Amino acid sequence: xxxxxxxxxxxxxxxxxxxxxxxxxxxxxxxxxxxxxxxxxxxxxxxxxxxxxxxxxxxxxxxxxxxxxxxxxxxxxxxxxxxxxxxxxxxxxxxxxxxxxxxxxxxxxxxxxxxxxxxxxxxxxxxxxxxxxxxxxxxxxxxxxxxxxxxxxxxxxxxxxxxxxxxxxxxxxxxxxxxxxxxxxxxxxxxxxxxxxxxxxxxxxxxxxxxxxxxxxxxxxxxxxxxxxxxxxxxxxxxxxxxxxxxxxxxxxxxxxxxxxxxxxxxxxxxxxxxxxxxxxxxxxxxxxxxxxxxxxxxxxxxxxxxxxxxxxxxxxx
Amino acid sequence: xxxxxxxxxxxxxxxxxxxxxxxxxxxxxxxxxxxxxxxxxxxxxxxxxxxxxxxxxxxxxxxxxxxxxxxxxxxxxxxxxxxxxxxxxxxxxxxxxxxxxxxxxxxxxxxxxxxxxxxxxxxxxxxxxxxxxxxxxxxxxxxxxxxxxxxxxxxxxxxxxxxxxxxxxxxxxxxxxxxxxxxxxxxxxxxxxxxxxxxxxxxxxxxxxxxxxxxxxxxxxxxxxxxxxxxxxxxxxxxxxxxxxxxxxxxxxxxxxxxxxxxxxxxxxxxxxxxxxxxxxxxxxxxxxxxxxxxxxxxxx
Numbered sequence: 001x002x003x004x005x006x007x008x009x010x011x012x013x014x015x016x017x018x019x020x021x022x023x024x025x026x027x028x029x030x031x032x033x034x035x036x037x038x039x040x041x042x043x044x045x046x047x048x049x050x051x052x053x054x055x056x057x058x059x060x061x062x063x064x065x066x067x068x069x070x071x072x073x074x075x076x077x078x079x080x081x082x083x084x085x086x087x088x089x090x091x092x093x094x095x096x097x098x099x100x101x102x103x104x105x106x107x108x109x110x111x112x113x114x115x116x117x118x119x120x121x122x123x124x125x126x127x128x129x130x131x132x133x134x135x136x137x138x139x140x141x142x143x144x145x146x147x148x149x150x151x152x153x154x155x156x157x158x159x160x161x162x163x164x165x166x167x168x169x170x171x172x173x174x175x176x177x178x179x180x181x182x183x184x185x186x187x188x189x190x191x192x193x194x195x196x197x198x199x200x201x202x203x204x205x206x207x208x209x210x211x212x213x214x215x216x217x218x219x220x221x222x223x224x225x226x227x228x229x230x231x232x233x234x235x236x237x238x239x240x241x242x243x244x245x246x247x248x249x250x251x252x253x254x255x256x257x258x259x260x261x262x263x264x265x266x267x268x269x270x271x272x273x274x275x276x277x278x279x280x281x282x283x284x285x286x287x288x289x290x291x292x293x294x295x296x297x298x299x300x301x302x303x304x305x306x307x308x309x310x311x312x313x314x315x316x317x318x
Numbered sequence: 319x320x321x322x323x324x325x326x327x328x329x330x331x332x333x334x335x336x337x338x339x340x341x342x343x344x345x346x347x348x349x350x351x352x353x354x355x356x357x358x359x360x361x362x363x364x365x366x367x368x369x370x371x372x373x374x375x376x377x378x379x380x381x382x383x384x385x386x387x388x389x390x391x392x393x394x395x396x397x398x399x400x401x402x403x404x405x406x407x408x409x410x411x412x413x414x415x416x417x418x419x420x421x422x423x424x425x426x427x428x429x430x431x432x433x434x435x436x437x438x439x440x441x442x443x444x445x446x447x448x449x450x451x452x453x454x455x456x457x458x459x460x461x462x463x464x465x466x467x468x469x470x471x472x473x474x475x476x477x478x479x480x481x482x483x484x485x486x487x488x489x490x491x492x493x494x495x496x497x498x499x500x501x502x503x504x505x506x507x508x509x510x511x512x513x514x515x516x517x518x519x520x521x522x523x524x525x526x527x528x529x530x531x532x533x534x535x536x537x538x539x540x541x542x543x544x545x546x547x548x549x550x551x552x553x554x555x556x557x558x559x560x561x562x563x564x565x566x567x568x569x570x571x572x573x574x575x576x577x578x579x580x581x582x583x584x585x586x587x588x589x590x591x592x593x594x595x596x597x598x599x600x601x602x603x604x605x606x607x608x609x610x611x612x613x614x615x616x617x618x619x
């Protein structure tokens with residue numbers, strides 16, 4: 001599996017990056033973050049500054065202040081070079097309806113600087129990789145939303161990028177389509193050897209495929225870390241008993257486990273330290289002779305973690 | 319027993335899906351602009367589009383060529399050449415140019431605005447000015463085909479029946495300014511058509527804007543010329559009446575540069591000739607500047 005390595009040169013580096021739009025709208029507010037190779041989720045609510053960051057990385061808009069580097073190159077001065085190394089999938093619809101997918105992706109391959117025959121080959125390959133086969137000779141206007149999203153991904157791939165920037169790639173897809181798209185992105189990240197930044201407001205969704213997460217809120221960095229460190233901190237054991245919740249909590253506290261009762265119901269949440277946590281819980285339940293209904297390992301949605309951090313609180317603590 | 323997973327390090331290797339990167343040569347900006355120009359030029363004639371997209375360009379081209387073909391027959395039967403090179407069927411030419419740019423300029427620019435495909439261009443190694451530049455070159459090229467090919471047919475049809483080298487030389491000398499006038503039309507109307515069409519992504523609107531702007535100014539200018547005494551008038555009013563539409567501006571430049579008056583649209587501009595020249599250049603510059611500004615703005619959204 002992917003090892004979070006601190007030695008690998010960052011694919012994206014921003015320093016005190018600030019973007020203020022006309023009318024004093026601050027989209028990015030001193031964002032300093034470094035993104036390692038691999039699949040990175042860029043998460044934040046709508047309006048957190050994700051799209052603005054992507055546009056600055058593409059060199060489409062200049063930052064008001066600060067610096068952004070992609071693959072070691074400055075976004076403001078080396079925009080053209082960077083754009084030959086990047087593939088970008090916008091959030092919104094961006095496909096003309098009256099051409100075939102093959103023609104369209106081939107054309108954009110040419111605009112990426114590929115020679116004519118290479119553009120043709122790579123367009124066919126990219127469309128195959130995203131799972132469009134015979135349909136690729138049909139007009140894009142006849143496609144379903146899922147197929148259109150795939151064409152958008154294929155056009156990002158056609159130029160043989162080293163880094164993909166995907167802005168809300170599961171937008172408008174049904175649950176099955178979302179899963180398929182996420183699997184595809186995960187595969188591109190792990191098997192194609194292309195680093196990926198996936199912007200999304202749906203944390204639960206992209207945490208499945210990411211090595212790293214970067215969370216931003218109101219244009220500021222909330223947290224950037226490897227996904228494992230996010231999830232390690234969030235392992236809890238849910239203990240459900242039919243009665244005696246208070247006694248159990250006290251017994252666990254006596255053994256050094258700070259358990260938290262869930263808002264309603266008969267469940268205690270116990271931070272999962274290691275395997276001995278199970279033993280302690282089992283012993284306490286047995287000693288009190290409580291009717292145990294459920295004992296399960298639960299993972300906090302990363303979303304909750306962010307919420308906790310934002311509120312400046314610790315993870316479950318009474 | 320599963321096969322050992324094919325290695326997938328961050329630097330990438332061949333794997334079961336057969337994804338291959340590309341480390342070969344990449345084309346520079348000039349070649350990318352050329353590719354976009356060629357693509358746009360083809361779409362100006364509906365190539366790469368459905369049958370519907372080819373109807374108007376084809377009809378426009380045929381309409382422009384017909385008089386030249388008729389001329390070939392007429393000359394073969396011993397008649398004089400029917401049309402001048404510099405004022406080749408002026409009213410028909412104006413009408414066809416209007417129809418062509420009203421229909422095809424939106425095809426080149428409004429379509430991309432409508433389908434919001436521009437971010438896909440601007441996230442590639444193009445500069446912001448490259449896109450309008452390519453579109454302008456493509457539209458100018460398309461108009462050149464539309465305007466100059468009939469002149470060449472006119473020329474070939476005439477010299478095919480010409481007697482002696484001096485007759486051919488005479489025709490050639492007449493053709494060259496005609497091609498120059500055609501170039502002026504192409505260069506100016508490509509810019510006008512594109513800048514107006516790029517105002518909106520709604521194709522019907524942009525077609526309307528282009529058509530109305532061209533037709534309205536043209537008729538205003540023609541009416542003013544009539545009101546001031548027609549093409550043979552020499553009063554100041556008649557001399558400057560042609561300044562009010564692009565067609566008559568080009569015609570004024572033509573007469574100023576030595577073309578015969580009273581064959582095109584305008585009265586002899588006389589000492590106001592340079593004014594026509596300056597205005598033609600200013601109009602072209604304004605349209606190209608507007609086009610560039612339009613895409614500087616749109617690329618940020």
